[in-house]
Amino acid sequence: MPQVFEFKLPDLGEGLTEAEIVRWLVEVGDVVAIDQPVVEVETAKAMVEVPCPYGGVVTARFGEEGTELPVGAPLLTVAVGSEGALGSVGPADAGAGSGSGSGSGTGAGAGPVVSAVGSGTVSGGAGSGSGEAEASGNVLVGYGTGAPVARRRRVRPEAMAATVAAHVTAAAAVSAAVPDAVQGPVAVVSPLVRKLARQHDLDLRQLAGSGPDGLILRADVESAIRAITEGAAAPTPASAAVSVPESVSEPTSLPPVQPSVPRMQPSVAQPAAGPAVERIPLRGVRGAVADKLARSRREIPDATCWVDADATELMAARSAMNSAGGPAAGPKVSVLALLARICTAALARFPELNSTVDLEAREIVRLPEVHLGFAAQTERGLVVPVVRDAQVRNAESIGAEIARLTEAARTGRLTPAELTGGTFTLNNYGVFGVDGSTPIINHPEAAMLGVGRIVPKPWVHEGALAVRQVVQLSLTFDHRVCDGGTAGGFLRYVADCVEQPAVLLRTL
Known part of the structure; x- marks a missing residue:
């Protein structure tokens, strides 16, 4: 059986x-x-x-x-x-x-x-x-x-x-x-x-x-x-609701029946129906993002600092990297990969920002590895894939992993392991054509670096006014793990590396 x-x-x-x-x-x-x-x-x-x-x-x-x-x-x-x-x-x-x-x-x-x-x-x-x-x-x-x-x-x-x-x-x-x-x-x-x-x-x-x-x-x-439901909801006919007696003992005592004349009710114009209210359930990826952002705002006392940086030299260095060696040199290095490599170097100098807070133990937990998350917008919503052990990768390796994870995010094939365990997030909102933002920290991390668009702007360079490629960088950080001096030092180091990529060579 x-x-x-x-x-x-x-x-x-x-x-x-x-x-x-x-x-x-x-x-x-x-x-x-x-x-x-x-x-x-x-x-x-x-x-x-x-x-x-x-x-x-x-x-x-x-x-x-x-x-x-x-x-x-x-x-x-x-x-x-x-x-x-x-x-x-x-x-x-x-x-x-x-x-x-x-x-x-x-x-x-x-x-x-x-x-x-x-x-x-x-x-x-x-x-x-x-x-x-x-x-x-x-x-x-x-x-x-x-x-x-x-x-x-x-x-x-x-x-x-x-x-x-x-x-x-x-x-x-x-x-x-x-x-x-x-x-x-x-x-x-x-x-x-x-x-x-x-x-x-x-x-x-x-x-x-x-x-x-x-x-x-x-x-x-x-x-x-x-x-059964439709049968129970069927209306009762009006004739069945009227009870007529079969006989009347004293018909003479009844008043004469007046013919019923229907009253004319004035017509009232009904208001036109407006557009229906749309309700979108918060579930799946959107629900998870909503819960995490609300928790971050509820638990983390965050602060934001920002700075404008001249990215002209960084863009020139990227062009030189991608042109060296010709087609046999492999995939091109992206701006995001270079910024990610700068972040890992900055976190080595300021490890306070690569940490989390244990509320129950009332401890700051500094993490030895840098698992670098980057925000990616997909049809399913905002996701944050994680590049594991970014602290031991060079710009080329980070770029290849970002490309792989981005493609997996686009097709909806990211695994749960590839979306969890981040220790620091890089948010490139410049792809949406905006200059600045105050991003919400990706709980339970301690900081997030935001990058705006890189656009030509008038800039004082070497004592003269010139048109330079300028980008705004913003750092949102958990004020429990560090003070403004540490956050400012981190952001200033990132900006120095953007303006003078040779500064990064000291840590390579």
């Missing part, structure tokens, strides 16, 4: 507690293999394809596209057959993973329902026998099987679907043969369908299922609920 396994949204790591369904990759009735991706979800960090640890027939999906689910909520149910009756559907071999989970439950219509998040060896509920369900060997942040999976034979999808349909038919036949007073199981696989029916006092035995062999689907229950 097949068992129905409930696959729940697993822990996606990095402290994430929820995810939004972006796209279902399977339909109800599809045959899935072990470790086959079944749904694409969006977390506050990245887009993730979630693989199913079971092989079998998909019997239910929970949540439409755009629905946000918490970790541990059901994603889908899969009917998995026993080795003798159905065999297993999946790859011939699967590698061993780590971690295991167990759960039990009882469902009706297609065998016992077994719930697990991810999961390895799972036993059936009481009264349904027990057996081992072969699950994924993959590990998606903490779930997968702990024991190696034995070789399994394949079965044709047609055979699996036919067996599950036969089991549903048998359950429906048993249900029909038992009197209503003692009837138990009905042709329902999904626990969500049962819960929805209970909430609206629906008798599932009175519904005709539209699924295979009479299987009652969620759409059937929702249709019945709509029918």
